[in-house]
Amino acid sequence: MPTDPTTVPRCKAPRRWPDEPAQGGWYTDAEDAAMREVMDDSLSWRTGWRGTERITSFEDAFAAKADSRYAIAFNGGGPALEMVLHCLGLQPGDEVISCGLNFVGTHLPVLHQGGTLVLAEPDPLTLNLDPVDVEPRFTTRTRAILVTHWNGLVADLRPFLRLAACHPHPRHGPPVVIVDAARACGGTTPAGHPVGAEGWATVFSFETKKLMTTHGQGGMVTTQDDALASQLRRLRTYGLSRHWGTNQQLNKAQAAVGAVQLSRLDEMNAARVARGHQRTRLLEDVPYLTLPPTLTGGQHLYYRHNLLVPESWAGAGRDALMETLAERYGLGSIINDPPTYTSHDYIHARTHGQACPRAEQLAARLLCPCLHPLISDAEEQEICDAIREAAEQVARAFGTV
Structure with missing residues (x-):
């Protein structure tokens, strides 16, 4: 065992x-002031801790930073990845390729969402997923490549995007590239793009040890895909009265502090x-x-x-x-x-x-x-x-x- x-x-x-x-980063008087402002704004029973404007503002700023059309905030990076994989609609036998050298929180959602986890080797220099080892692991059941920017070293996504295009699934088309950027927020890819701009979805974590944090927990997904963004917003808010969903929302205090942390990232x-x-x-x-x-x-x-x-x-x-x-x-x-x-x-x-x-x-x-x-x-x-x-x-x- x-x-x-x-x-x-x-x-x-x-x-x-x-x-x-x-704690990965550090806080300043600016975060303290933002938190005090939210607290003052939330004392009344008429207002409380809901505050969509602050959350939306944080999401917009994050999307701009990542050069992405959409940024959808969650209460953690783990739940965010879970919901991205839920949107993929994995069926029994569907495969997701990911680097064996990884954080367990990257692989557990694949298994929980019903996918078959296919492990591949790391590159010996970068310790990121090795595209050379990924290619022979493609099958007609491959639905996604899950790439981690491991320990802050940003992976080059271009080889994985090319491999996906060359190995289409017989029903769903090219496998999607999902990126775990929990440890690389604010980085730049070898192609010169901000982390979060490439791939079907990029997942970020604001847990306490990460490069920026929203009071110890929080997460974000960036995507250029209209349908994925809409579905993620439904999923985090009980399905918006129409579909299955759960409660994985960031609160306005976290968003206010996150906006300051983002400005200092x-x-x-x-x-x-x-x-x-x-x-x-x-x-x-x-x-x-x-x-x-x-x-x-x-x-x-x-x-x-x-x-x-x-x-x-x-x-x-x-x-x-x-x-x-x-x-x-x-x-x-x-x-x-x-x-x-x-x-x-x-x-x-x-x-x-x-x-x-x-x-x-x-x-x-x-x-x-x-x-x-x-x-x-x-x-x-x-x-x-x-x-x-x-x-x-x-x-x-x-x-x-």
């Missing part, structure tokens, strides 16, 4: 830096990218670590700063490095993420023995030490010194010096 490999650093010693930041992302690039520079002389590719122009937002240890350290050596960082230096890290079928029982039971050897091998080498834009330059130097020293200690233990 799968275990949870994200919990490898079992050291309970106090840590100066947590396994991962509890480029600033927060720029600080995160600068921190990610600085960490790469400070670690570039460590021979035991493979560092993330240094990309510019918003193509990598460093939701996580991925490190890969040598293949000979895979598993035990990586775990030793994480334990050393936690125990001796107070630096937390996380495996973000292992293959979903190895870490979640429900997914494991429903992927019928599928395996992605490359994903498993990369995951066994992966660790993501804590990174946040508000870490000071002095602290960042300490963190990188700790990583360097810990890597040397593990190298001696594994005879790779």
Whole structure:
């Protein structure tokens, strides 16, 4: 049975830096003022917390930012993805291709909506879904490709759009491309488009650890498709008295704060990218670590700063490095993420023995030490010194010096 490999650093010693930041961005007086204004506006029993104007304003601003015709707000990224897949109308046997190296919340909705999850390998450099491995996995039952901008590195969607066009479903036509952009809000694709402009639907999360947040939970879907936008609006509001639906609405306080966070997103992302690039520079002389590719122009937002240890350290050596960082230096890290079928029982039971050897091998080498834009330059130097020293200690233990 799968275990949870994200919990490898079992050291309970106090840590100066947590396994991962509890909040991805940060709040300012502007968010506080927006929240106070909404609270003052909502005290009366005649008004309460409903406020479609604020929500619509937030959606319009988000659509403009993403260069998309529509943006539809939800109370979470998970529910938003669930409803997008519901709109696809998956039937038994319908297949959705997605990268095995992923967050479990990307794959659970596929299974819950009745789809067959087809796992594919990550690209060894970007760790995003590898289009070369996707092509042979197409069948006459393929309905969608679900692409994740994994850990902030924005995937190139053009190969997947071309593959979909070349492998039409016999009844539904070309499979759709659905994008999980929970960790890449505000990014730019290699084609030069804002994240959210390409594909049938792009799903964003505003959960507390994400690049922007609406009081800890929230989500958005962008699309250029009129019918999809209309259906999503019905679904989140009990079907608007005509169809099946549920309640997945954002409230006006979240929308007000989200509008401020959106206006500051480029600033927060720029600080995160600068921190990610600085960490790469400070670690570039460590021979035991493979560092993330240094990309510019918003193509990598460093939701996580991925490190890969040598293949000979895979598993035990990586775990030793994480334990050393936690125990001796107070630096937390996380495996973000292992293959979903190895870490979640429900997914494991429903992927019928599928395996992605490359994903498993990369995951066994992966660790993501804590990174946040508000870490000071002095602290960042300490963190990188700790990583360097810990890597040397593990190298001696594994005879790779």
